[in-house]
Amino acid sequence: MRSDDIRDERVLAVRRKIASETLQLFSIALFIAVLIQNIILKAPPAQYMVEWALLVAAAAYSILRSFAEGVSPFPLNTQGRVIIFSLSTGAILAFILKVALDALIYGPEKIVEAAQPKWIFVATFICGTILSFIWLQSIYLKDKRNHEQMDKDDD
Amino acid sequence: MKNKRMKMARLELDMSQEDLAQAVGVTRQTILLIEGGGYNPTLNLCISICKVLGKTLNDLFWEG
Numbered sequence: 028m029r030s031d032d033i034r035d036e037r038v039l040a041v042r043r044k045i046a047s048e049t050l051q052l053f054s055i056a057l058f059i060a061v062l063i064q065n066i067i068l069k070a071p072p073a074q075y076m077v078e079w080a081l082l083v084a085a086a087a088y089s090i091l092r093s094f095a096e097g098v099s100p101f102p103l104n105t106q107g108r109v110i111i112f113s114l115s116t117g118a119i120l121a122f123i124l125k126v127a128l129d130a131l132i133y134g135p136e137k138i139v140e141a142a143q144p145k146w147i148f149v150a151t152f153i154c155g156t157i158l159s160f161i162w163l164q165s166i167y168l169k170d171k172r173n174h175e176q177m178d179k180d181d182d
Numbered sequence: 183m184k185n186k187r188m189k190m191a192r193l194e195l196d197m198s199q200e201d202l203a204q205a206v207g208v209t210r211q212t213i214l215l216i217e218g219g220g221y222n223p224t225l226n227l228c229i230s231i232c233k234v235l236g237k238t239l240n241d242l243f244w245e246g
Contacts, residue, residue, distance in 0.1 A: 036208065036212075037223075039207075
């Protein structure tokens, strides 16, 4: 049966925007919930492992899908943004490792009593930042070269 | 910016906003917003509107 629903482009665009904003708010709330449970409440990893796994899966899907579609997931149009995204990636990797180690060392049901050795997270943060900087900087430079070449061709 | 030329072309054919909306497959509010300058339509929608109203893109949408 044919649908008589009108596919109004303006309505579709507004619906997509609302869906996107809802998903962003939901992701931020999920991230804050995991942070509070892990750092402030020192909750057992089993309590927030599902939220954490969903966040990691959602981030991976977003990045991989962006690359598959040929779109940069990060707006890398300035050198400053490359540095900010590198630092953010390093911090997120360190937090992901912390949650994973909490679950591995203390077990999913036990309450995390002692803090993890800090050097592990500092090292993960530094390595993650450096590696993501190398990767993002190469994308940024390649993109810049392409734009310069396009400008030359245009002249 | 208001699109008075589109409104005039529609009235010349004695069409209501609802008629035009149905003909191009959008809601009446979208036509209202295009005519009032509150929404920037896609090229596909512009072409559909031009076909229904018997005008060219230049006639209705080009700001000289």
